[in-house]
Amino acid sequence: MLDHAIGTGIVIAAHGRHYLVHATVGSESLKLQCVTRGKKSDVAVGDRVNLKLTSPNQGVIEAIGERHSLLYRSDQYKSKLLAANVTQLFIVVATEPGFSDDLISRALVAAEASGVTAHIVLNKTDIADALPKTRQRLQTYASLGYPVHEVSARAFPEQTCATLMPLLKSQSTILIGQSGMGKSSLINLIVPDADIATREISAALDTGKHTTTFTRLYEIDADTDSPASIIDSPGFQEFGLYQLSEGMLERAFREFSPRLGKCKFYNCHHLNEPNCAVLEAVKAGEISAMRHQLYVQLLHESSQKLY
Numbered sequence: 001m002l003d004h005a006i007g008t009g010i011v012i013a014a015h016g017r018h019y020l021v022h023a024t025v026g027s028e029s030l031k032l033q034c035v036t037r038g039k040k041s042d043v044a045v046g047d048r049v050n051l052k053l054t055s056p057n058q059g060v061i062e063a064i065g066e067r068h069s070l071l072y073r074s075d076q077y078k079s080k081l082l083a084a085n086v087t088q089l090f091i092v093v094a095t096e097p098g099f100s101d102d103l104i105s106r107a108l109v110a111a112e113a114s115g116v117t118a119h120i121v122l123n124k125t126d127i128a129d130a131l132p133k134t135r136q137r138l139q140t141y142a143s144l145g146y147p148v149h150e151v152s153a154r155a156f157p158e159q160t161c162a163t164l165m166p167l168l169k170s171q172s173t174i175l176i177g178q179s180g181m182g183k184s185s186l187i188n189l190i191v192p193d194a195d196i197a198t199r200e201i202s203a204a205l206d207t208g209k210h211t212t213t214f215t216r217l218y219e220i221d222a223d224t225d226s227p228a229s230i231i232d233s234p235g236f237q238e239f240g241l242y243q244l245s246e247g248m249l250e251r252a253f254r255e256f257s258p259r260l261g262k263c264k265f266y267n268c269h270h271l272n273e274p275n276c277a278v279l280e281a282v283k284a285g286e287i288s289a290m291r292h293q294l295y296v297q298l299l300h301e302s303s304q305k306l307y
């Protein structure tokens with residue numbers, strides 16, 4: 001049929017160097033298994049691509065469209081693309097089990113560095129015993145201006161949808177969270193046929209049992225004038241940000257910004273310099289010591305980068 005026809009599409013899943021692309025070829029809408037030319041593997045979920053059909057359900061990605069944003073994480077040796085073109089990042093936490101402040105702040109830093117808006121979603125508010133303590137812990141982020149939305153996927157599904165749906169409208173949102181926070185429960189509420197879509201993707205990319213280890217994009221309200229998308233990324237423990245330079249780091253901690261340029265040394269690292277405006281704010285309790293410690297850690301990591 002459309003052999004060698006040219007089309008455009010959006011990458012909806014990535015597994016190794018295999019991608020599933022929701023493509024438009026002529027007037028047809030198709031899901032295509034795609035590869036890139038050569039050894040390139042710099043395609044991310046959310047990328048808009050140009051492609052060429054090689055069989056009725058397969059294609060080759062020819063070009064990646066300009067990206068409005070790119071989220072990635074990295075360790076000492078390499079970086080890993082998380083998603084392209086997202087407009088906002090939702091960090092899912094819960095009253096129980098406990099969440100990691102380190103992971104929240106790393107996600108916030110990644111969002112700031114890519115120009116993506118960040119929100120926190122507090123799930124499982126029905127676990128009333130743990131709620132006051134959790135709210136208090138999240139106050140650190142709320143006071144920095146990050147919105148915190150309280151929901152309960154299991155106990156109050158309708159209210160949860162009523163809270164989240166307006167926020168998702170016309171946006172491309174990536175959900176990240178540690179295992180057990182209820183991210184899958186939230187996705188299933190927002191995208192009622194998520195399970196079917198996941199099985200389809202799994203079959204197409206032949207991921208076998210590893211259904212939860214790949215990032216995938218769900219299109220919502222696709223046929224309306226305000227299409228949106230939700231990206232589910234697999235839970236991860238590590239969120240390395242070795243790629244961020246010192247300048248990017250100090251700007252990614254938004255509470256540092258009123259102090260930048262006010263240190264004694266113009267090239268202050270805010271580590272242990274005298275008359276450092278950032279350190280003085282930490283001492284005065286205006287910047288949380290926990291956040292400053294993470295800044296120190298991230299600065300250390302970025303100096304270890306080997307690639």
Ligand SMILES: Nc1nc2c(ncn2[C@@H]2O[C@H](COP(=O)(O)OP(=O)(O)OP(=O)(O)O)[C@@H](O)[C@H]2O)c(=O)[nH]1
Nearest residue numbers: 124152153154155178179180181182183184185235
């Ligand atoms: N009490 C309560 N439990 C919830 C709520 N939402 C999800 N859970 C439960 O929390 C557990 C984890 O939920 P999942 O949706 O599987 O969490 P996840 O974050 O996707 O975790 P992984 O699948 O491990 O990545 C399940 O037992 C859910 O039933 C909630 O609002 N309240």
Ligand SMILES: [Zn+2]
Nearest residue numbers: 263268270276
């Ligand atoms: Zn300083």
